[in-house]
Amino acid sequence: MIVVSKLNKERFAVNPDLIQRIDSAPDTILTLVDGTKYIVRESMVEVIELIAQQRAEVIARAHSVQLETEAEQASAHGTLSLVTKETEENN
Numbered sequence: 001m002i003v004v005s006k007l008n009k010e011r012f013a014v015n016p017d018l019i020q021r022i023d024s025a026p027d028t029i030l031t032l033v034d035g036t037k038y039i040v041r042e043s044m045v046e047v048i049e050l051i052a053q054q055r056a057e058v059i060a061r062a063h064s065v066q067l068e069t070e071a072e073q074a075s076a077h078g079t080l081s082l083v084t085k086e087t088e089e090n091n
Contacts, residue, residue, distance in 0.1 A: 002050040004030070005041040014038065016051040 001013040007027070014030065023029040024044040031037050040047065 002047070002054050004038070004047065004050070007039055007041060009041070012038075016054055019051070022047055 002016050003011055003013050005011050014032075018032045018034075019030050020033045021031045022044050023031065027039045028042055028044050028047060029037055029039050030047065042050070
């Protein structure tokens, strides 16, 4: 989810995967796949950056979970695993 603001400054979250298009005319308009439209205070560039940040966070979290799972599996099987600075700090 990304958090954006209505013109009255009320904040709300929207699922960026449901955004079909972003228009700037001059207000920024988010059009969802179901046709719902939201006018937001953020610029088109800001909305795109929020979406990029959200997707990067999802990828980073997935990578972190994968590393933790692999380390747990290796530990359970008594095999060697890659030790990173992050795993050393957690131990």
